[in-house]
Amino acid sequence: MSFLPPSTNDQYRGARASVWFLGLATAGTIIPGLIHSFLPDGGASEIAGLDMGDRRDLIVSVFRWEGSTQLALGLAMLAVVVRYRSLTPLFLALVIVERALMSLHAWVLSPAGGHHPPEHYASPVTAALAAVFLVLSLRSREGPAT
Numbered sequence: 001m002s003f004l005p006p007s008t009n010d011q012y013r014g015a016r017a018s019v020w021f022l023g024l025a026t027a028g029t030i031i032p033g034l035i036h037s038f039l040p041d042g043g044a045s046e047i048a049g050l051d052m053g054d055r056r057d058l059i060v061s062v063f064r065w066e067g068s069t070q071l072a073l074g075l076a077m078l079a080v081v082v083r084y085r086s087l088t089p090l091f092l093a094l095v096i097v098e099r100a101l102m103s104l105h106a107w108v109l110s111p112a113g114g115h116h117p118p119e120h121y122a123s124p125v126t127a128a129l130a131a132v133f134l135v136l137s138l139r140s141r142e143g144p145a146t
Contacts, residue, residue, distance in 0.1 A: 014141070033068070034071070036063045042062075088137045089138055099124070106120040
């Protein structure tokens with residue numbers, strides 16, 4: 001018995017572009033996860049431009065917590081891109097849910113008083129693109145799977 005089950009890449013019949021997009025979304029999850037986990041301020045001040053005031057420790061710990069969840073999700077996404085492509089539609093749907101919720105919170109439910117870090121702009125775009133690539137991943141293409 002091995003740690004990972006056999007690859008399912010030969011079962012994926014959707015668009016190759018959907019797997020490539022999921023790969024980009026993977027990088028867009030792992031890189032911020034590394035930043036939030038390991039940058040001295042978790043990216044709160046240096047990237048997001050937040051004034052942390054006297055709550056620096058709390059804000060950095062929240063950013064590190066988010067970085068931990070991003071790294072875990074990013075590694076699962078990487079496994080799909082590299083080894084389990086038949087799960088591409090599921091993971092694109094998860095990207096849509098995650099980014100749509102992030103957008104909803106950033107722009108509607110809890111807007112930060114006019115302050116928007118870069119991710120607030122990227123999330124709605126990513127959600128929309130993921131929806132397009134989800135549709136493409138569900139359409140069967142002819143020929144051998146890759």
